[in-house]
Amino acid sequence: MTIETDEHGQSGGTWTRLMDRKNEMLEIRNLHARIAEDGTEIIRGLNLTVKAGEVAAIMGPNGSGKSTLSYVLSGRSDYEVTEGDILYNGESILELDPAERAAKGIFLAFQYPVEIPGVATMQFLKVAMNEQRKARGEDELTTPDFMRRVKDAAGKLQINTEMLKRPLNVGFSGGEKKRAEILQMALLEPKLCVLDETDSGLDIDALKIVADGVNALRSPDRAVVVITHYQRLLDYIVPDTVHVLYKGQVIKSGDKTLAHELEANGYADIIGTAA
């Protein structure tokens, strides 16, 4: 600590910038991405920086590229990055497949969690946790340790463990699916959490449970990107920064008051200003 203060004293503004850089968990630079199948460009020169410990909200009207951004971050092969870069802890992740990104700590909570018949939720959780641990050179979890973790996390999210014996997401209600996503997030302990429209289809009680689950994961070494159409979720997961996405670019950034502004005036004002 004392050494840092000394260096700070010596190098002034440069140090501050270095410190900032060091804290940048996610840095998206001039990103262009298109749908692989038909070449439609969705992300058109997007810049965004999220620091460790930060909760960043991405808001935008329908079709602005919100979900595409989440897919591109997770490495979905249906999208191609044509220009720019995504740095995660200072390193480009563009060459990594979704599993490698996940093992590095990137987690996407899906807007529409996928139903997978024949794969029991419990088995899926165990394989995912252990595969990530293997990729990081850690020991696999013992069954009792795994069970204990699942029970704890499920309890906090008011998930009945009987549900976890069923095939993954099959026959889960909308709310159960979203809670199951947050359960996975809690168990996998990612460093960068991307929540894609996690509030859609949730009633107010379920929304609170999910928000509590996310808030419990807030920590100085973890960043959360909340993608949402409405301000409602941000009453429960209060963001540090808010970014407005429009036509594949961030057209305005601010603090949480920006979200309230959007709620009051709609997107038209900001879009008008930017255009």
Place this chain on the structure above:
Amino acid sequence: MNMQTTSRLTAAETALIEAFNQQIGELPGNGAVTALRDRLLDDLKKAGLPTRRVEAWHYTDLKNLLRTVPPQAGDAGSEALEPLVADATVLAVIQGHSNQKATADGLGVSAYFERLLDGSAAGGLDALGSDDAVGRINGSFVRDGYVIDVPADAELENPLEIQFIHAGGQAHTRLPVAFGAGVKATVIERHLTVTSDAALVSHVSDITVGEGTELTWIILQQQGADDTHLGQIRIDLGADAKLRLFVINAGGRLVRQELNIKVTGEGADLTLRGINLLGGDSHTDVTMVLGHDVPNTGSTEVIRNVVFDRAKGVFQGMIRVAPDAQKTDAKMACNTLLMSDDAEFSVKPELEIFADDVQCGHGATVTDIDANHLYYMMARGIPENKARAMLVNAFVAEIVEELEDEALVEALEGVISAWLEKHA
């Protein structure tokens, strides 16, 4: 086509006929059996092996696919293997020969060759019809197997596993099993290979299921990569009997598995579940002919196939509902996962319904791994290969889980994952 081409014998046909001639006087049987054998071979000579012009063999042109015929299987060089589930009672047929001293608690067990010698086997030895090439070959060449009687009301605590162990060469076996009324039993008919030498196997199981009997019969075919397996099961299902028939193919190069099922007792119910794990250059055909002959019977058939590499698969499912078999309820489904561009699976459902108050349906799907499923699993950190294996496994494991018996489910899931690890 000109007549000369169709009547010319292939190398395999010639080899079969020569093999028969070499064994004259050696094949067990009294006068009646010998006469029947001669006739069956004569039919084979005249008709040749079936080609795609024979409707029942349209997708499995045996004449073209059966290229070579190995010599008669050598002496038994192996012992019975560990059973699939620990507590099972094991009867072994090694290189086509039974163990004459074999017994099983509470069951009547004898060697089939004795029935050939005393002629009591002659009645059931004939082929089922002019297209029954498997029955023809088996009837000509069969030497041994077991005859099993399960007395009425017997409740077998542990599964009965009948192992057919091969180590290259020809083996032709039979397994007549009569279940009395009110029996509860699980039988595993397991065909496997212990060497890499090519085997040609023909096998016929012939089972009668007594009134009210609850039977689970599992055919597990795990033969070698160069083997030919021509299998047939003939089933007579009595009144109120419940049969769960599982057919699992996880081996062999050329496989034909025929299921000939007659539902002859009112209130009887059949559950057929099939799993075909196909890889390499193999060709596997499961052909079912199911007859609902009496009123108030039911059946469901679900076949799941996973096809890798250049493998080809076939499922033919024929359901015949006799004119007075009212209230028949039959449902058939065949689902295939194609895992490569060169993999192939042909499905032919056939319903012949002569009664007017029945429910019969069939459906077939062919897909590859769902890209959304794969992406979702990878997004949770599961590497692509592992995710694929899990998804394929899930596709077939669903079927196995219907068995409910935990030890059996676990053992069969083990067979499936071991196969997938080798081929996926």
